[in-house]
Amino acid sequence: MAGGLFSTERGRTVALVTPPFIYALLLLALPLGAIILFSFWQKDGYDVVPTFTLENYRAFLDGEVYQVLLGRSLKVSAIVTVITVILAYPIAYFISFRVPNNRKSLWLFLITIPFWTSYLVRVFLWKVILGYNGVINSGLLQIGLIDEPLTFILYSVNSVIITLAHAFAPFAILPIFVALEKIDRSLLEAAQDLGENRVTTFLRVTLPLSMPGLMAAILIVFIPTIGDYVTPELMGGSGGKLIANMIQTQFLQLNNAPLGAALAIIAMLCVTLISLLLIFLNRRWLRV
Numbered sequence: 001m002a003g004g005l006f007s008t009e010r011g012r013t014v015a016l017v018t019p020p021f022i023y024a025l026l027l028l029a030l031p032l033g034a035i036i037l038f039s040f041w042q043k044d045g046y047d048v049v050p051t052f053t054l055e056n057y058r059a060f061l062d063g064e065v066y067q068v069l070l071g072r073s074l075k076v077s078a079i080v081t082v083i084t085v086i087l088a089y090p091i092a093y094f095i096s097f098r099v100p101n102n103r104k105s106l107w108l109f110l111i112t113i114p115f116w117t118s119y120l121v122r123v124f125l126w127k128v129i130l131g132y133n134g135v136i137n138s139g140l141l142q143i144g145l146i147d148e149p150l151t152f153i154l155y156s157v158n159s160v161i162i163t164l165a166h167a168f169a170p171f172a173i174l175p176i177f178v179a180l181e182k183i184d185r186s187l188l189e190a191a192q193d194l195g196e197n198r199v200t201t202f203l204r205v206t207l208p209l210s211m212p213g214l215m216a217a218i219l220i221v222f223i224p225t226i227g228d229y230v231t232p233e234l235m236g237g238s239g240g241k242l243i244a245n246m247i248q249t250q251f252l253q254l255n256n257a258p259l260g261a262a263l264a265i266i267a268m269l270c271v272t273l274i275s276l277l278l279i280f281l282n283r284r285w286l287r288v
Helices: 002-006 009-039 055-062 064-097 101-111 119-130 135-143 157-167 169-181 185-193 198-209 211-226 230-235 243-253 257-287
Strands: 042-044 047-049
Touching (some): 101 169, 119 157, 157 169, 157 230, 230 243
Antiparallel strands (some): 042 047
């Protein structure tokens, strides 16, 4: 029986797909379903009552603090995405078009070096760099550019943006690099033969052909930064908290799992809608 199943192409495909499908179902779909279910339940003291209600979603609509945190999270994620992609594209372009083929692997290897250390360690290193007596303030004081340490670069939204932009830079560089590597160089030569200069060749040939990688980089950076909890907790201070910190507070400190689940669902819906909008605009732009 097993031999007959694996003897066909369809049987082998099913056998290969089934284990990861079950893995994804158990570790992704079931927890997500539980979160959705919790968001419609009630909190009674320290207990969660499995009674259908929309009060958790009404609490979000009536609670200004939740809306402010969600708006700040979307704003921070958008800024981080823009900064990261703008800085990542020239690096990926340089590696793809300027670095010899026999050295590209070395450059990609160097880009992945930050992954050798824990994400938490990198966040603490940024605290050292941006601190009141940190590297930046000490250097600026010694050369006389400032009279007292800068206070706005740590324990604020600014420090969260800086740390997240650095942490997600490799995730943006790699997909852009892959898209640039797939571009047929003869198309660039043909564009220049037809009278295009380097700038117009980039804008009319290179950039459109690299849009799949650029869009992948945008989504890879934008989606996880909204749900990042560690960076705003350690770097944001009181004015740099994001929606993920409020979700953690509801679950672990206030013991209000239904409201925390509702906030998580609302955040995921916002991310999904924005991501679908970006994909739609990208496809429409490519058709033009």
